[in-house]
Amino acid sequence: MKVNRWLSLTTLAALAIPTSGTKAKRNSSPFVQTDGTSFIVDGSKFKFVGTNAYWLTALNTDDDVWNTLGNISATGAKVVRVWAFNDVDTVPQNGTWFQLVQDGTISINDGPNGLQRLDTVIQMAEQHGLYVILSLTNNWYPLGSAGTSLQTRWHNSSPVVLPRNYLSNDYGGMDIYVRQFGLAHHDQFYTNQTLVDAFKNYTTQVVSRYMNCTGVLSWEIANDARCSSTLPASSDCTTETVTQWHATMADHIRSIDPNHLVSSGTQGFMCIDCPKLYPLTPPPAPQPSPAPGSKKRSAPVSSKQILRERTESKRLNREAAIRSGTLKKDGIRVRGRWAATATRRQQPQGVGPAYDGSYGVDSQDILNIPSIDFGAFQLFPDQQSYAPYDPSKSTYDNFVCQGVDWINNQAQSASAVGKPLIMTSFGLVTQDNAADFVPFNMTTAPYGSSPLSSALTTEPYGATNQQQNDAYLSWMSASISSNVVGVVQYQWGQTGLTAMTGTTISPGITGTYPSFAVTGMTPSNDVTGISPNDGYSSISNNGIQKGMKAASQNIQSNSN
Structure with missing residues (x-):
């Protein structure tokens, strides 16, 4: 008997109209649940490799959605992360849109070019054995110089206007609410009650629509929330502002949907020495005979630890570079026998913005919110510095090592809270993708073939494909060994659309x-x-799919 892979009208209706939901027992639930620092589903532990495809709802045909999800599933991936928002300030002539936010009013599109496209993605993903992580809004929505979301890349020194929804930051998000309700600061999205209620309204519509769908892994409150974006932060925004907003939204989602997990979606920034709204309680005293398989909670990440580890790592790297003769000697000679090696002057002595709350995010405090079920973090060394640059290593080696340290510190922080952890996106720009690379808070590709980019550098930007493969292998291996339960590559690339x-x-x-x-x-x-490419597409490197397959096999062998 052939199974119809398309959504029937009856199925659509059942999917779109929620029935009264009751939370199943944790150990037998068909919904993904948590058990300490693990995920479980149907009574078994669940670890996974996944990928990002924010653009799935923007594809033109159901066949394209079906084939894309089938190819993702063929790699052994079990999860795909998707934008569950698509906000516009004017109804477009073509394409998909979910919500109109215009002059202080909102309207949700429930039609075939609206949320029904998301229905299709979720249903087809489940038929392919894939769970979906649904992100509800985005920190990033930059406007071009003309005050619109038009985005460009360069081809043969000529600008090419990209279509709407091509880049991940062209789906609306927090700043479209702020602008269309006549406000000026990004963090007013978190504090202005009118905006909070507007976002709650959209969240209610989407969450209630899928509350009984077992193919949804979790609700992600926002992608990479911070105090600022293209719009600036007010002087009042602190880590507590962002934490409190996450608590408000997590409680709201939980009140609608008791079945699905809720996560923050932050980049994972910490504020080690900041005051906490949800401070950690001391772990219980060690028992003489701990339960088999139980894991001891870690101590939270501290400033002293970060600085000590960096100092030791720098010392070891410099010694290795000196032995290999790869570190330049340009210091003062002492009696003609000794030369001080090159150093980076005025290295910062603090823990740096990724750990000191500079972005208004305290991921540990957010994770300890009772209605937040698991931790989330991201890794994009092309766009974010996670530690001071080590001059004894190449830029590529700095990226890889900073990534491994970032993963380990995230795992330690989640273990201190006692909840599971997912790396919801990670990526490294290659030379093949450099011309398409548009940072999340920009609308143009700085390393394309524009006159400006040519003036910036004559060297090719980005890693080689092999370096990308090696970096991804290092990061996925570090995640698996650190008990990160899910690693989600950014982003999938699809041909034949x-x-x-x-x-x-x-x-x-x-x-x-x-x-x-x-x-x-x-x-x-x-x-x-x-498929769209903001600089991280896997299309030009078939080694990524091979790496995903290998990591999937590895993570499954370590799932018990």
Whole structure:
């Protein structure tokens, strides 16, 4: 008997209209649940490798969604992370949109180019054996110089306007609420009651829609929430501001949906020495005979620990570089026998912005909110510094080592709280992707073939494909050995998509073949497109899929 993979009208109705939900017993639940620092589903532990595909709802056909999810599943991945928001301030002529936010009013699109597209993604993902992480809003929504969300990349020194929804930061988010309600500071999204209620309204509509869907792994309150974005922070924003907002929203989601897990979606920034709204309680005294398989909680990450580890790492790296002769000697000679090696002057002595609350985020305090079920963090060394630069190592080696240290510290922090942890996205830009790389708070590609980028550097930007493979292997291995229960690569790349003029997958713009634009061109067998790429797509490196398969096998063998 052939199983129909498409959503029938009856299935859509059942999916869209929630029934009264009751929370199943934890050990037998078909919903993913937590047990200490582990995930369990149907009574078994659940660890996974996954990928990001924020653009899934923007694809032009159901076949494209189906084939993309099938290819993801074929790697052994078990989870796909998707944007569950698509906010606009004007109804577009083409493409998908979920919510109109305009001049202080909001309207939700429940039609076939609205939330029904998300219905399709969730249902098809479940048929492919994939869980979805649904992110409800984004910290990033930059506007171009014309005051619109138009985004560009450069091709042969000419600007090319990218379609709406091409980049991950072109789906609306916090700042569209702030702007359209006539406010000026990013953190007013967290504190202004009108905006809080507006976001609660959208959250209610989406969360209630899928509260009984077992294919949803979790609700992610926001991607990479911070005090500031393109819009500045007010002088009043602190880590407590962001923590309190997460607590408010987590409680709201929990009041609607008792079945699914809730997480923050932060980058994982810490504020080691900040006051806490949800301070850790001391762990219980050690028992003479701990339960088999039980894990001792870690101490929280401290400033003293961070500085000590950095000093020791720098010492070892310098000694190794001196022995290998790769560290330049330019210091003062003493009696012609000794030369001080090169050092980086005025190295910062503090723990740095990733650990001191500079971004207004205290991930440990957020994780300890009772209605937050697990920790989340991200790793993007092209865009974020996680530690001071070590001059004894190459930029690439700095990226890899900072990433491993970041993972280990995140795992330690989550263990101190006693909850599971997921790396919800990680990526490294390659030379093949450099021309497409648009940082999350920008609208143009700084390393494309524009006159500006040519003036910035003559050297190719980015890692080689092999370096990317090696970095991903190091980060996934570090995660698995540190008891991170899920690692989610950023981002999936898909070929063979249906291209339609005026949509996200447009002929001649989004890497279509043949690569030229023809006004009014309609899809045909020889005109197909590739998925959006903000600089991290896996399309140009087939080693990523091989690495995902290997990591999936590894994480499953370590799941017991």
